[in-house]
Amino acid sequence: MKTKGKKHILLAIPCESNEVHVPVASFAVEAMRQNGIKDCPYEFSIAFQVGRKPTEFARNCLITQAYNRKDCDAIWFVDSDMVPSKNSFELLNCKDDIVAGIAPILSNPLSTEPSFTFNLYKRVQSNNNLDFIPIGLNGGVPFKVDGAGTACMVIDRKVFSDKRLWLGKPSGKEKIIPLFRWPRSITGETLGTDDLDFCRRARDLGYTITVNPNIIWGHLKEMDLMWPMEKLRTVLMRPPSSLITMNEWNDHAIRAGQNPHYVYQNCSPSGEATGNSSQDGVNRTHRKQVTGVSKEGQAHA
Numbered sequence: 001m002k003t004k005g006k007k008h009i010l011l012a013i014p015c016e017s018n019e020v021h022v023p024v025a026s027f028a029v030e031a032m033r034q035n036g037i038k039d040c041p042y043e044f045s046i047a048f049q050v051g052r053k054p055t056e057f058a059r060n061c062l063i064t065q066a067y068n069r070k071d072c073d074a075i076w077f078v079d080s081d082m083v084p085s086k087n088s089f090e091l092l093n094c095k096d097d098i099v100a101g102i103a104p105i106l107s108n109p110l111s112t113e114p115s116f117t118f119n120l121y122k123r124v125q126s127n128n129n130l131d132f133i134p135i136g137l138n139g140g141v142p143f144k145v146d147g148a149g150t151a152c153m154v155i156d157r158k159v160f161s162d163k164r165l166w167l168g169k170p171s172g173k174e175k176i177i178p179l180f181r182w183p184r185s186i187t188g189e190t191l192g193t194d195d196l197d198f199c200r201r202a203r204d205l206g207y208t209i210t211v212n213p214n215i216i217w218g219h220l221k222e223m224d225l226m227w228p229m230e231k232l233r234t235v236l237m238r239p240p241s242s243l244i245t246m247n248e249w250n251d252h253a254i255r256a257g258q259n260p261h262y263v264y265q266n267c268s269p270s271g272e273a274t275g276n277s278s279q280d281g282v283n284r285t286h287r288k289q290v291t292g293v294s295k296e297g298q299a300h301a
Helices: 022-034 055-068 088-093 194-204 226-233 249-255 279-289
Strands: 007-015 042-050 074-078 098-102 104-106 116-118 120-123 132-134 143-145 152-156 209-216 243-245 260-262
Touching: 007 022, 007 055, 022 042, 022 074, 022 088, 042 055, 055 074, 055 194, 088 098, 088 152, 088 209, 120 143, 120 194, 132 194, 194 209
Parallel strands: 007 042, 007 074, 098 209, 243 260
Antiparallel strands: 074 152, 098 152, 104 116, 120 132, 143 209
């Protein structure tokens, strides 16, 4: 039973492996510590899904837990490979159907020249699944977006309880609610990501999404993503109409009629960006290096 007058938030941590990184475990402990603060308007509980694959299945299991707990007012997804920031709880100051912080992601991990961006997006007209492109961080001021990553995302109960968003009836012994999926073609080719697919359907139903770009979490991958994250900080003041893009995102952005801001063309942890002096110059440099949008066409968390 939740404490009267407090909003109950379930911290939901999906983890395909049998490990949860220390920063996420520490964040969960800090959330529980908030329960002992009398004036805190929130009450937290924690749910892990360890070893459940694929990730969208783990998310659906967590959504089911939140739905079955009648005292749960919202679910806060915290991916197991995140490094939560010290100001993470400020995210709860944003009041919307869905709110999210941001994290750096590899948008083309298979490329010989990997590309990075933050996981917030606007939706554009497209004849295929390439309808989300990264956008600027609005000077750090919270603002509404069309899509965001679920790595740090709070979803209100009215959203995940809306059966119009469910992809079918709850199934299996545990009656798992099918809210998330990775869109795939009939041949198994990935056509998008679970987070953007969810955001697309939620926006189509009229739900709104707010991102606080001051909540920036680290992302633990096979390499340290902190240095490209620092590169991306250089575009913090760009407005949402300005695209944060690089490498394979560039051609797609141009086709969508956007005005890309190229963070770098050739960049190493010890080197500075090159080919960044002018729009035309960068476009010429880019077209020598990249032939088009990545095969999968969406960012990979």
